Amino acid sequence: MQSGGRVFLKSVFGQIGDDWPCVSFSRPSVGTRLRQEFVPGRDVMMYVGTLNRELTHDPDHRGRLIAAVVIEPSQILETRKIVSSTAWANSDERWPHSMAVLNAAILKGPPFPDAHNVVPDAYRSFGNVENRGGVVLAEGDERAAVMALAADPLAIHLAPNVQAYVGLRASYSADIPKNVKEQATRMAGLIIERVKKGGEPRVVINPQRTAPGFADLYKLLVDKWQTEQRGLCALCNGVLVATTMNKMVQPSADRIDSSNGAYDASNVHVTHLACNLAKNQYGLDHFEEWLVALRGADPRTDG
Secondary structure, three states, X not given: OOOOOOEEEEEEOOOOEOOEOEEEEOOHHHHHHHHHHOOOOOOEXXXXXXXXXXXXXXXXXXXXXXXXXXXXXXXXXXXXXXXXXXXXXXOOOOOOEEEEXXXXXXXXXXXXXXXXHHXXXXXXXXXXXXXXXXXXXXXXXXXXXXXXXXXXXXXXXXXXXXXXXXXXXXXXOOOOOHHHHHHHHHHHHHHHHHHHHOOOEOOOEOOOOEOOOHHHHHHHHHHHHHHHOOOEXXXXXXXXXXXXXXXXXXXXXEEOOOOOOEOOOOXXXXXXXXXXXXXXXXXXXXXXXXXXXXXXXXXXXXX
C-alpha cells in the first residue's frame, strides 16, 4: 500500500477465506464505485463484521475489524462462480455481485480490534441510508489508527477461471513494455490462424494444431518472454528484440516439440525467427553446433 493510499471499510458477515475469497455486494452501484475509486497497490479495504447475530454467526467478528484485503476492481463477477457451492447455498443468494480478492491479511485476534473504538466516525457512517451495503472511508486519524493494526498474511486460493482473469490483467500491466505487448498480440494472432488452418489441404496437408483462446495465448507469451525467459531467446539465449525491421531477429512463438501440435505452456517458447526456422529446418543438434561455431569454438569438439 502506498503512503497516500485510501482505507475503505466494508461491512461483512464473515471472515475472508477460500470458501468466500471475494468482496460481495447486493447492489451493482457498489461495484461501480469501487471500479472508479479503488486502486490496487495504492488502497486497502478493511472487513468490518456486522452486529447481525443471524448472519454474522461468529460473535468474535461482530462489530470488529477482522481482515484487510486488496481487490481486483476491474471486473464484477457473479458471486456464485467464485465462492464454494456450500457457501453460496447457505447465503440465500443475498450478494450476487463480487470482486476477487488479490491479497489478504487477518487482523490479530480474537479479540479483534473494536471498530467503534478504532474508527468511530467511519463506523457510525455505515448507518447512513446511502452507505448501507456499501463502503465508507477511514480518513485522518482513523486511517492512521487502522494502518497501525497488526495482521498476518493469508494465502487466497481463487477458482481457476478467476485466476486466469487475474493473470491476464497482470499481463496487460503498465510495467510491461508496450512493444512486448504488441509482439505478444502479433504472435498470438499468428498461432490462432495456424490452428484454424490445421487439416486444410495445400501441397501437403497442414498439420493439426491446438491452442487455447487468444487471451490465454497472449498471457502465455508475455509470461514466457518476461518471466521465464527473462527477455532472452529460448534457443540462442540472445536478447529478444521487440522493435526491429530485421525479420531474422523478429520474435517468434516456437513449439518445443514440433511433432506435438499443441501450443501450450509446456510446448511453447519465444525465439528469434531465424533460430526457430534454423532449428525446424536442420534439427536441434545441428542448430546447436552452428551456435557453437558462431561463438568461435570448434563444433567438432566437446567444448
